[in-house]
Amino acid sequence: MEMKPFLYLAARLGISLPSASLTWLTSLFVFNAEFWEASLLGLGGGIIPFYTMKFFQNRSLLRSYGLTRQEYKYIHENLKEAQKKISRLQGKQFQIRSLSAMRQLNDMIKFSRRIFSIVKKDPKRFYASEQFFFYHLDSAVELTDKYTMLVTQPVKNKEVLSSLEETRKTLHELNSSLEEDLMKVLSNDIDTLRIELDMAKKSIEQKS
Structure with a gap:
């Protein structure tokens, strides 16, 4: 809470x-x-x-x-749904055997949880992360479900192995998208920090 x-x-x-x-x-x-x-x-x-x-x-x-009651309710409902999806991702951690895929999933969870916590603390940032909530998080859950389903198959023929490799590549690309989503959410903070750094540098230059 x-x-x-x-x-x-x-x-x-x-x-x-x-x-x-x-x-x-x-x-x-x-x-x-x-x-x-x-x-x-x-x-x-x-x-x-x-x-x-x-x-x-x-x-x-x-x-x-800076939100209306309807906006806050809408964002709160989307946060609840996102929390369920992130929990699903976390539940898949112990079903993945590949170290590279496990690292990708851990990064995916890390980015997702960070975006979630930022928006929960400052709901207005939801509008800077709509792609995460409506597209990328859903894709992450679907791809992870697909990967864990394939990896637990008793038969590992060429088709299954090819699908696993393709899914791993897509997960890697999706991680890049999630990282971009996080940067969008943090963009205001980064801009503010740059301004403060510029002001601090100017102040130091004036004193010297």
Whole structure:
């Protein structure tokens, strides 16, 4: 779980639980309400501030991301699907016997997880990585499934060996595409770093 949502949840619980307890105690001992009535009022005294705070926290979070609610929901759904696909890739690691193919798969998982974590932290970057989410990750899963299916076949005739070699080559090309996807996601950071380096160099030159 990301730190900000966790802190938001802690804040909601920190307000709603004391509110529920205070409402229950006040209803029971000050207004002499029945136990079940006090319990219902206490429940309401906790639920209302909990969901009121959640509404404003979500609105604040969306504003910080620069996204609408619909955009955030759309990106969140795609992240959930991507997480499942990355888990499928990870599950194939121990089914591959070729060292070169294993390295390719490890790189594929590394690039995919890095892109996923960056977009999860900053959802607006999803739009710079749409090719990864809609094409390259799907291709990675399909090709890896195909490769592991072929490699476990008891018969290794010329056709199977040729298909394995072709799949390995395609996986290598796909890794290059995933690396490009990662660079696209990081492009703003790289540009910012270059600007900061240029400014630092100019500052050093002026002082000297």
